[in-house]
Amino acid sequence: MALATPARPAPPEPARAPRHRTNGSAKRARWDMKFSPYLYIAPFFIVFGVFGLYPMLKTAWMSLHDWDMIGEHTFIGFDNYAELLKDEYFWNAVVNTLGIFVVATVPQLILALFFANLLNRTHLRSRTLFRMAIFVPNITSVAAVAIVFAMLFQRDFGLINWLLSLVGINPVDWDSERWSSWTAIAFMVDWRWTGYNALILLAGMQAIPRDLYEAAALDGANQWRQFWRITLPMLTPTFVFVVVLSTIGGLQLFTEPLIFGNGNMRGGTQREFQTLAMYMYEKGINSLNTAGYGAAIAWALFVLIGIVAAINLALVRRSVK
Amino acid sequence: MSVKNRLVALAAVTVTVLGVAACGSDDGTSEDTGAKPDKLVVETFGEFGYDELVKQYEKDTGIKVELHKTAQLNEYRPKIVRSLATGKGVADVVALEEGILNEFKTNPANWADLTPLVKDHSTEYLPWKWELGKASDGRLMGLPTDVGSLAVCYRSDLFKAAKLPTARDEVTALWPDWNAFIETGKKYRAATGKGMLDSVTTAASAITMQVGGDIFYDADDNIVADKSPAVKQAWDTSLKMVDANITAKTATWSPEWSAGFKQGTFAATFCPSWMLGIVQDNSGAENKGKWDVAGVPGGSGNWGGSWLGVPERGKHKAEAAKLAEYLTSASSQVAAFKLKGPLPTNLEALKNPDFQSYTNPYFSDAPTGKIFGGSVEGIKPIHLGPKHQAVKEQAMEPALRAYENGEATAAAAWEQFIKDAATQGAF
Numbered sequence: 001m002a003l004a005t006p007a008r009p010a011p012p013e014p015a016r017a018p019r020h021r022t023n024g025s026a027k028r029a030r031w032d033m034k035f036s037p038y039l040y041i042a043p044f045f046i047v048f049g050v051f052g053l054y055p056m057l058k059t060a061w062m063s064l065h066d067w068d069m070i071g072e073h074t075f076i077g078f079d080n081y082a083e084l085l086k087d088e089y090f091w092n093a094v095v096n097t098l099g100i101f102v103v104a105t106v107p108q109l110i111l112a113l114f115f116a117n118l119l120n121r122t123h124l125r126s127r128t129l130f131r132m133a134i135f136v137p138n139i140t141s142v143a144a145v146a147i148v149f150a151m152l153f154q155r156d157f158g159l160i161n162w163l164l165s166l167v168g169i170n171p172v173d174w175d176s177e178r179w180s181s182w183t184a185i186a187f188m189v190d191w192r193w194t195g196y197n198a199l200i201l202l203a204g205m206q207a208i209p210r211d212l213y214e215a216a217a218l219d220g221a222n223q224w225r226q227f228w229r230i231t232l233p234m235l236t237p238t239f240v241f242v243v244v245l246s247t248i249g250g251l252q253l254f255t256e257p258l259i260f261g262n263g264n265m266r267g268g269t270q271r272e273f274q275t276l277a278m279y280m281y282e283k284g285i286n287s288l289n290t291a292g293y294g295a296a297i298a299w300a301l302f303v304l305i306g307i308v309a310a311i312n313l314a315l316v317r318r319s320v321k
Numbered sequence: 322m323s324v325k326n327r328l329v330a331l332a333a334v335t336v337t338v339l340g341v342a343a344c345g346s347d348d349g350t351s352e353d354t355g356a357k358p359d360k361l362v363v364e365t366f367g368e369f370g371y372d373e374l375v376k377q378y379e380k381d382t383g384i385k386v387e388l389h390k391t392a393q394l395n396e397y398r399p400k401i402v403r404s405l406a407t408g409k410g411v412a413d414v415v416a417l418e419e420g421i422l423n424e425f426k427t428n429p430a431n432w433a434d435l436t437p438l439v440k441d442h443s444t445e446y447l448p449w450k451w452e453l454g455k456a457s458d459g460r461l462m463g464l465p466t467d468v469g470s471l472a473v474c475y476r477s478d479l480f481k482a483a484k485l486p487t488a489r490d491e492v493t494a495l496w497p498d499w500n501a502f503i504e505t506g507k508k509y510r511a512a513t514g515k516g517m518l519d520s521v522t523t524a525a526s527a528i529t530m531q532v533g534g535d536i537f538y539d540a541d542d543n544i545v546a547d548k549s550p551a552v553k554q555a556w557d558t559s560l561k562m563v564d565a566n567i568t569a570k571t572a573t574w575s576p577e578w579s580a581g582f583k584q585g586t587f588a589a590t591f592c593p594s595w596m597l598g599i600v601q602d603n604s605g606a607e608n609k610g611k612w613d614v615a616g617v618p619g620g621s622g623n624w625g626g627s628w629l630g631v632p633e634r635g636k637h638k639a640e641a642a643k644l645a646e647y648l649t650s651a652s653s654q655v656a657a658f659k660l661k662g663p664l665p666t667n668l669e670a671l672k673n674p675d676f677q678s679y680t681n682p683y684f685s686d687a688p689t690g691k692i693f694g695g696s697v698e699g700i701k702p703i704h705l706g707p708k709h710q711a712v713k714e715q716a717m718e719p720a721l722r723a724y725e726n727g728e729a730t731a732a733a734a735w736e737q738f739i740k741d742a743a744t745q746g747a748f
Contacts, residue, residue: 070402070406
């Protein structure tokens, strides 16, 4: 049979750029093929380079110097980092940052899950309105939020203390102790970010196929069981994303505690709520001659975010499975 | 595409990026062309009383003046530093407070030498004030504006409610020394249940300035906070005030503090002359006539005061220097004093009958010209080290407030203060 098959026609010549065309346009076409893709993606890299990469490299360079903002710069190698490890206030800021992160993020994610699940109900009326409403806190300016909350939590004329006084509790000096200042700051953070995270989780929930729920309902699984057995496992990738995002945001916390403490970088008389970002600003910007040390703190913060994000990722993956 | 080509492309992008970034960080220096500028920017903090003067200047010269005000020094300083470090947003005329002037003196090249730009005014001001405006390399960094001098601002209506005397001479007589001041505070607390003084930190500032000599630094700029008599005296007296419970525990410059003026949370605060404008702004028109001015316990002293400097990177240095000259002239200083209280340092202004006979309508017609002007020539210059302001605000005041709020024992607060003073002072 094979032999009987007539010989196939020779394959046509590959379509090449005809030689007789002008050399220039051929070159242009080749260049176009080669470099245009880079040109199309260049805006991202340029923006990233200017606002991301360059400051990072410059910061790394600064952290190896004894750097005076308006004076001399002397190379000192890794001395700033060695100093940092011995610095009591640095570790205090690490504890505060992680503490506020936990106090703020855990309830926030639980709340966000709760809201997302609520909004995901098919029979909920005016869903769009609620979905928009839950996002509103996020588009208000962070400074405005912080100022309003700082007023609510004021010692002498604050609303919270007034409410507490109605039930016979003595006024709390919110910014003078760890637990109280952390609570107040966690309120600000949660008010602003819960809705944002809820919307991302909601988007993840919408992607879960409906028939899974229908099958589960037929098998007699109630809403709660469906949530645990279907929603949560299927939501893992989205949840991991939200956790990583919250980690990055939470560990960079700056404006809320700053305004809560009247704009003082110390974060309370005893540094009760001074976050790493605030300590970085205190050393890097406020005291002119220790900008290099501030840069070292910035890199320490970067490493810390990496570590915490990795831990969270591992935890979330394991627990939700 | 080959790996090599990719690398080349990546390198090209990187070079572009770095190029762009490098251009971005290029400083904003431009030559002083000498041409008449359209606009000059003046940066001040607190209340300098320049609003009317600036309008007059605009009318006279046709140059627009933008007056930037920052309420607090601790927000103002980083702003100025940022502009000096990056060359972006550099103002033409910058107010330099005594606490931060010393810090800027360590790098005087950031400031234009005013000597060739203005007429010789060296004999027209309090001699020490003029000298302090000079950097170690001899350049004239700033023209003198105001000086502190001390007094007590008090609410006569609240004093009356506490059955204390209200007339300013009688109030001054209440506290010949600090112990008497504390006793008065105790009476006020017993009668009203409130703290008389706003915060322990204002008293501490007043006492350090009153005792004078070395405060946080000695003459060679070594930190001596742990052994200076001024600090010791201020610290001990402050602790006594806390123990006697005579303060309202409102942190200076906090929202509680600003609201406290209006609400009557406290009845007294220490008032250098420049503070009058701040008391007035915080208390509002409805409290006009309730405030008055009395003398301080233990004699006067100097707290605060500023200079006007011109950044080297400013674009219109010659015009800016002329504007600074105008704002610090004798007549301008009298006008600013009348508007917001900063006390003149110009000798002619101090002798001006308009100044001497001035009574402040907001403060129950207190003769502030006489009260503040009378002591100004007796003020001795105080040497403040390079990080004076940082040590005061970031080391001493937090430690005192920690004790005031019951967060730290006296020993722990002292330890915190000395540790923070040493790290702030590392220069």
